[in-house]
Amino acid sequence: MPKRYVIIGGDAAGMSAASQIRRMDKEGEVLVFEKEGVISYAQCGLPYWVGGVVSEKKKLIARTAEEFLNRYNIDVKLYHEVVKIDPSKKEIKVFRREEKDEIAVPYDVLLIGTGSTAIVPPWEGRNLPGVFTLKTMGDAEKLLDWLSSHTPTKAVVIGGGYIGLETAEALHSRGFKVTVLDLAPQLIPTFDKEIAEIAQDALTRHGVEVHLNEEVVGLEGDEKGVKAVVTKNGKFEADLVIISIGVRPVSELAKEAGIELGPKNAILVNERLETSIPDIYAAGDCATHFNRIKNAPDYIPLGTTANKQGRIAGINMAGGDAKFAGVVGTAIVKVFDRTIARSGLGERDCEALGIPYQVVLIKARPVSHYYPWEDEILTIKLCYHKDNRKLLGGQIAGGLGGVDKRIDVLATALFHEMTIDELQALDLAYAPPYNSVWDPLQQASTVAQRG
Template identity: 40%
Template sequence: MELKQKDGIDVKVLHEVKEIDLKQGKILICEKDNPKTWWESFDKLMIATGAVSIKPPVEGIDAKGIFEVSSLKSGLALKDFIEKSQPKKAVVIGGGYIGLEMAENLLLLGMEVSLIERAPEVMLTLDPDMGALVSKALIEAGVKLYRNESLTGFEVKNGYVCRAVTDKRTLEADLVILGMGVKPNISLAKAAGIKIGLTGAIEVNNAMHTMAENVWAGGDCAESFHLISRRPVNIALGTVANKHGRVVGINAGGGHAVFSGLVGTAVSKIGKVEIARTGLQEKEIQQTGIEHITSVTESMTRPDYYPNAGPVSVKILAEKKSGRLLGGQIVGESGSAKRIDILATALHAGFTVEEIADLDLSYAPPFSPLWDPVAIAARIAMKKLS
């Protein structure tokens, strides 16, 4: 109602689009819990169907007490379950952003938390050496971490999950969180004949226009252009989706805007440890064939004599020939994560590590050592290049 009165937008909640007819310029709609459908015409269409959680087809997956946390609705359902059921033992499947954040909050609620990760370390958006620091932080926070293990199913009692089963053990569970990632929700677009890109998301140009006339796509269901790899990517982050939406809105409204690309910047935390990354990982650089160097530097968030100073590790990845920054990762205590924005800005600007080391960064003991950890890391990388 507010959007209608304020902006003239007619929002139809509890409605679902069942089909897109590109030739006729129509969409097939139905109301929730009502089988009756009808067609409505469109002049311009935006597809923003988002992503769907990865839900493995294992035994017991549909039991009560197993939750995906991918929307406000699913979050409210989880909150309601916790308040009513008062679970004591929680199992989190997957050590990505959702898995880490849920593990931390379940600990704060007083639960015994176990986390299952099939890879050698958590946080696969980091290189394994930096992921190992996050694994250590999880254990120190109180999470029982099981790496190199795969989920095989769930045991169910009276309709509710009671155990999570891996290829190595069985864990008691009153509550299970599926944090195994998401995939683009493209079924509607694909059925309409809209081109799907190599990433499995909807292919778009820099105006977020699809290959279909008068149809745009944005958010988790659409591709983006990676400024470093120069390849299409699908990165499901709210920051990206918001920018996509702005570009689509301007262009569909008759204006001109472009989404120039991204570098994949993201932050998270577990307990007192902050985690950040931007640009390419080592495995991604290897796929491009670029010769590169890496360096990991350990320093402090503030001068060691100052209260609340803590350790921070900064990893720099740079092109061997030119010294151009290719990526960066940061794991450390309070004050660490937002330093990734320096490296993200440097990636957008095409800076070399030497140019990063020469940046006029701010200094005062409450905020940073005389040489900021990012500047120190850049100087160490310079030595490797030389």
């Protein structure tokens, strides 16, 4: 009998797994259950669709359910919500939204790819018209549909993380007066202060108000819509509010099935993406991600990781033997005319883990000193182990050119456990329009050697 592969969730991890299973097993039955009406789309592109950089929805969709069925014989069931996993019977219970009934579906191997969901605190007024999250395609559609029939002018973005800042820029480009509120004393708390301040400066230079140390307690408005965001310190007028304070893994199904959870209640998986129950795998934003630097399970939900984990889970589900190598925590974000990026650990991470560390902080041109360069110079901050000098992490800020190249070099160095001194030996590309004879990362290494 052909093997039945069942996948819960039709986004990055789920569809990567489904595709890999089909490559390895031409005869097996591949069933994907997705509770929404769209699959395989770029969540990270949603702020750019809202802002008009991406002109239409279909550009964010990699493949439709029909394409998966016709080209790969992968059966995707839209508007099918899995409500229970029963490992003892090796079956799931599925609520079919359109039929309004519940069915039982047996499986041989199961993948949980339920992703993450936006965190929305129980604030009074959170359900007022004009209050949105921006996590899913459905969220973006609701926001754009609402904007097509309303004319708000004052937008408040609650949360100064990656999506919050990208959304602030998107709304600014649509002509809104934008205010960003954050509970923390700085934007993007995963970055160190020196780098976060560069992002904040980019916002304020473009007319976006930033208010830190602001604890939201509720939202005010009436049946016509939201009118203000209330914090412990005051009140901020708004006729549009985006809540963007982070995400949490959707792991309730796994927990109820007796599957072990890990950091931040993500589903704990091993290097083969197996859970604590045989024949059940998990991947993507709902699962843990092994951190190579911490040498421990972590939770760093990103689309790149979800695709990698989905592929590896699919190989193993189909009888192969692949291992997830882990992450080093690499991320990059554009904030108007500035770019900030990070990989590995920052100072606060090192302090929290009790790692003895040292820091080098430099500013450098990303091109030769004599070559014209009108963009921002790079600010580079590297952390390395005080005793063995192994690289622990780094953060880079600059303009729209030069940051991405260096953060990827740094991520590669961290992945291979290089020391800060070994950066100098790397054979990196050089021509005056692109680099100096010594890359800025190598310049930082030289400063670190001088002590």
